[in-house]
Amino acid sequence: MADRRIAGVYAWEAFDSRGNPTVGCEVVLSDGASGSATVPSGASTGAHEAVELRDGGTRYGGKGVASAVTNVTGPLAAAVTGIDAGDQRRVDAALREADGTTDLSRLGANAVLGVSLSAAIAYASSIRQPLHAAVAEGDDVPLLPMPMVNILSGGAHADGALDIQDVLVVPVGAESFREAIEWAWRVRRGTVEAAEARGLPAHLVADEGGLGLRLGGNRDALELVAEGIDRSGLRSGDEAAIAIDVAASTFAEDGGYELRTEGRRLTADELVSALAGWVADFPIVSLEDVLGEDDWDGWRQAGKRLGGVQLLGDDLFVTNTARLRRGVDEQIANAVLVKPNQVGTLSDALDVVRLAQHSGYATVLSARSGDTEDHWLADLAVGWRTGQIKVGSTTRSERTAKWNRLLRIEAGPAPTTFATW
Numbered sequence: 001m002a003d004r005r006i007a008g009v010y011a012w013e014a015f016d017s018r019g020n021p022t023v024g025c026e027v028v029l030s031d032g033a034s035g036s037a038t039v040p041s042g043a044s045t046g047a048h049e050a051v052e053l054r055d056g057g058t059r060y061g062g063k064g065v066a067s068a069v070t071n072v073t074g075p076l077a078a079a080v081t082g083i084d085a086g087d088q089r090r091v092d093a094a095l096r097e098a099d100g101t102t103d104l105s106r107l108g109a110n111a112v113l114g115v116s117l118s119a120a121i122a123y124a125s126s127i128r129q130p131l132h133a134a135v136a137e138g139d140d141v142p143l144l145p146m147p148m149v150n151i152l153s154g155g156a157h158a159d160g161a162l163d164i165q166d167v168l169v170v171p172v173g174a175e176s177f178r179e180a181i182e183w184a185w186r187v188r189r190g191t192v193e194a195a196e197a198r199g200l201p202a203h204l205v206a207d208e209g210g211l212g213l214r215l216g217g218n219r220d221a222l223e224l225v226a227e228g229i230d231r232s233g234l235r236s237g238d239e240a241a242i243a244i245d246v247a248a249s250t251f252a253e254d255g256g257y258e259l260r261t262e263g264r265r266l267t268a269d270e271l272v273s274a275l276a277g278w279v280a281d282f283p284i285v286s287l288e289d290v291l292g293e294d295d296w297d298g299w300r301q302a303g304k305r306l307g308g309v310q311l312l313g314d315d316l317f318v319t320n321t322a323r324l325r326r327g328v329d330e331q332i333a334n335a336v337l338v339k340p341n342q343v344g345t346l347s348d349a350l351d352v353v354r355l356a357q358h359s360g361y362a363t364v365l366s367a368r369s370g371d372t373e374d375h376w377l378a379d380l381a382v383g384w385r386t387g388q389i390k391v392g393s394t395t396r397s398e399r400t401a402k403w404n405r406l407l408r409i410e411a412g413p414a415p416t417t418f419a420t421w
């Protein structure tokens with residue numbers, strides 16, 4: 001039997017797409033196979049996420065990850081050396097044990113995820129399988145996810161150009177991933193045309209490559225993207241629909257919601273009413289983080305009034321099984337955003353995906369606003385059959401790396417299916 005024990009673990013500081021430092025990691029196995037991964041980093045982070053370790057006085061202006069790097073090569077390497085990389089659960093348990101905290105704040109969730117991912121990638125290389133096949137369970141057939149593609153950006157990703165963080169297109173009528181991503185690109189082009197027709201500078205892009213336009217208010221953003229869909233020639237609602245990441249925690253203040261671009265303050269109830277109005281007027285199929293991350297009562301009320309659409313919890317659930325379990329038990333939201341670095345290990349992220357799938361919740365695997373050119377996220381979406389993926393726009397290489405990887409997987413040789421909406 002091949003010897004796939006972890007024999008070496010290396011780490012370094014790498015750039016993310018905002019030019020901030022992040023952790024790169026490589027795991028080498030006894031049989032000589034190796035795998036490396038870089039870890040992404042969010043901006044609109046949830047308060048309950050596992051902790052990303054940052055420290056001062058190192059590179060790139062004193063917000064380095066030098067301690068995360070030395071934690072990889074020191075205690076985390078010691079904890080996993082000798083473990084069979086094919087036993088992901090054991091690798092991840094050893095990483096958690098080495099850290100000893102529930103939020104991974106001692107050694108850093110960024111350090112832990114680097115090792116967890118690199119071990120999985122090294123194992124896939126050793127068994128000569130693509131990562132999506134190596135992480136698939138049982139007889140699961142690879143499933144290409146429906147993309148959710150960023151068109152307009154606001155919030156923490158575009159210097160507050162809008163209060164809401166993302167207006168995205170979902171190519172709901174597409175029959176293959178290739179068609180879906182082309183349709184998303186057509187909607188972007190249509191939105192650029194719509195912006196230019198209004199004299200807006202459509203070449204300025206935000207962190208995830210979405211257009212970073214200063215508009216009169218949030219509704220204007222929806223009107224612009226709706227016009228972009230019309231200009232794309234796609235049928236609004238049937239072929240191309242809209243998703244919003246409200247990211248409400250980023251503008252929640254003293255129990256209310258400050259819509260700064262509109263100069264008004266709303267209660268939770270008024271914010272839900274505004275969202276219900278948008279759902280009535282635009283082809284919206286998915287709403288993310290509609291209220292603050294700890295406003296469970298507000299979310300329950302929101303579910304009653306916005307029940308017809310996908311209600312997606314990001315900051316609400318933070319890829320955490322305990323929080324998702326509470327959501328399922330209390331019938332709050334109906335979908336979960338899954339960001340592996342919110343929880344720190346692949347096994348924990350997979351547990352969230354499976355709990356959601358068994359509970360009838362949809363799953364959307366997601367990149368971060370600070371991401372890298374790595375594309376393991378695409379393989380996880382396919383192998384775990386998450387059904388949806390959110391990566392940002394169709395521009396900027398750290399985004400296209402994931403789309404291009406999905407196009408590559410769809411081209412074969414393994415047979416795939418596509419997750420229609």
Ligand SMILES: C=C(OP(=O)(O)O)C(=O)O
Pocket residue numbers: 041042043044045046156165245247314366367368369370
């Ligand atoms: C991808 C997102 O942004 P960030 O990575 O900044 O949390 C998000 O909020 O869904």
Ligand SMILES: [Mg+2]
Pocket residue numbers: 245247288289314315337
């Ligand atoms: Mg979000």
